[in-house]
Amino acid sequence: xxxxxxxxxxxxxxxxxxxxxxxxxxxxxxxxxxxxxxxxxxxxxxxxxxxxxxxxxxxxxxxxxxxxxxxxxxxxxxxxxxxxxxxxxxxxxxxxxxxxxxxxxxxxxxxxxxxx
Amino acid sequence: xxxxxxxxxxxxxxxxxxxxxxxxxxxxxxxxxxxxxxxxxxxxxxxxxxxxxxxxxxxxxxxxxxxxxxxxxxxxxxxxxxxxxxxxxxxxxxxxxxxxxxxxxxxxxxxxx
Numbered sequence: 001x002x003x004x005x006x007x008x009x010x011x012x013x014x015x016x017x018x019x020x021x022x023x024x025x026x027x028x029x030x031x032x033x034x035x036x037x038x039x040x041x042x043x044x045x046x047x048x049x050x051x052x053x054x055x056x057x058x059x060x061x062x063x064x065x066x067x068x069x070x071x072x073x074x075x076x077x078x079x080x081x082x083x084x085x086x087x088x089x090x091x092x093x094x095x096x097x098x099x100x101x102x103x104x105x106x107x108x109x110x111x112x113x114x115x116x
Numbered sequence: 117x118x119x120x121x122x123x124x125x126x127x128x129x130x131x132x133x134x135x136x137x138x139x140x141x142x143x144x145x146x147x148x149x150x151x152x153x154x155x156x157x158x159x160x161x162x163x164x165x166x167x168x169x170x171x172x173x174x175x176x177x178x179x180x181x182x183x184x185x186x187x188x189x190x191x192x193x194x195x196x197x198x199x200x201x202x203x204x205x206x207x208x209x210x211x212x213x214x215x216x217x218x219x220x221x222x223x224x225x226x227x228x229x
Contacts, residue, residue: 004158031214043120043206043220044159051215089158093214103174104218106158 002027004092004107012113017080021110023073023090035064035075036089038109044089047075080114087111118142122207122221129197129228137192137224139207147210148190149218150174150182152203159206165190197228 004025013019025033032051036044048059050066050073057064061084063076077084090107123138141148146167151159161174165184179201181193190209194201204225208218 034217041222043208043222044218045220046217049215049217103161103164106160108156108158 002092002094002105004090004105006088006090006107006110008110009108010111010113012115013080015080015082015114015116018076018078019080019112021075021077021088021090021112023075023092023107025071025073025090025092025105025107027092027094027105029094030068030071031093033066033073034091034093034104035062035073036091038087038089040086047088077112080112082114082116085112085114120207120209120219120221122205122224124224125222126225127227129194129226131198131228133197133228135194135197135226137194137205137207137226138189139191139221140189141207141209141219142188143209143211143219144187145209145211145219146187147212148184149208149210150180150190150192151206151208152176152201153206153223154203162192162205199228202226202228 007022034049035047038044048064061078065074087109089109091104093104120141149164150162153159160176163182165171168187171182183191204223206223208220210218
């Protein structure tokens with residue numbers, strides 16, 4: 001069964017500090033991995049996508065990494081801001097899908113709280 | 117550009133009542149999805165539609181039905197609501213292509229007493 005595990009479950013940091021969120025997966029065969037940000041009371045919004053050949057990708061203060069050999073990804077947030085307080089969800093897509101069979105596997109998310 | 121719009125935003129039902137959750141997207145996407153999100157759990161797929169006129173079951177379809185009314189609209193119906201269906205429901209749409217993201221609405225918060 002395809003699974004995505006995220007850690008930690010929750011994290012509290014001070015504004016301006018850095019943090020790293022982890023994602024381990026057993027989805028196979030792998031196509032791509034995406035990180036979403038979900039603000040309280042809102043739907044998830046895509047932050048970045050990692051394909052098999054990519055090791056690192058940045059989107060502003062967010063940097064995602066992927067190690068396809070160990071099946072691990074991380075999301076690093078630099079110089080955190082109050083607006084970074086949200087849930088961060090790791091989603092993994094398997095290959096072999098057709099337009100009608102795109103079924104992503106979602107992690108449970110990491111809840112990040114940034115305190116002033 | 118509104119993206120994905122869900123109505124209503126909040127609803128309280130009594131056990132046994134029926135209800136339809138509405139979802140519409142204005143991005144001309146072929147694929148649409150319904151998820152539920154419960155505390156401490158990841159998003160779970162209820163039903164999806166790869167194109168107008170087609171629907172398929174996801175991970176947790178029991179107790180739900182869907183209708184892909186046209187390319188824009190995808191509704192989710194609870195025929196006889198149960199307390200276990202208390203959840204936040206999200207609709208999403210996606211453009212064709214393996215690297216395309218899902219675009220989510222802001223959810224319907226449903227409580228069943």
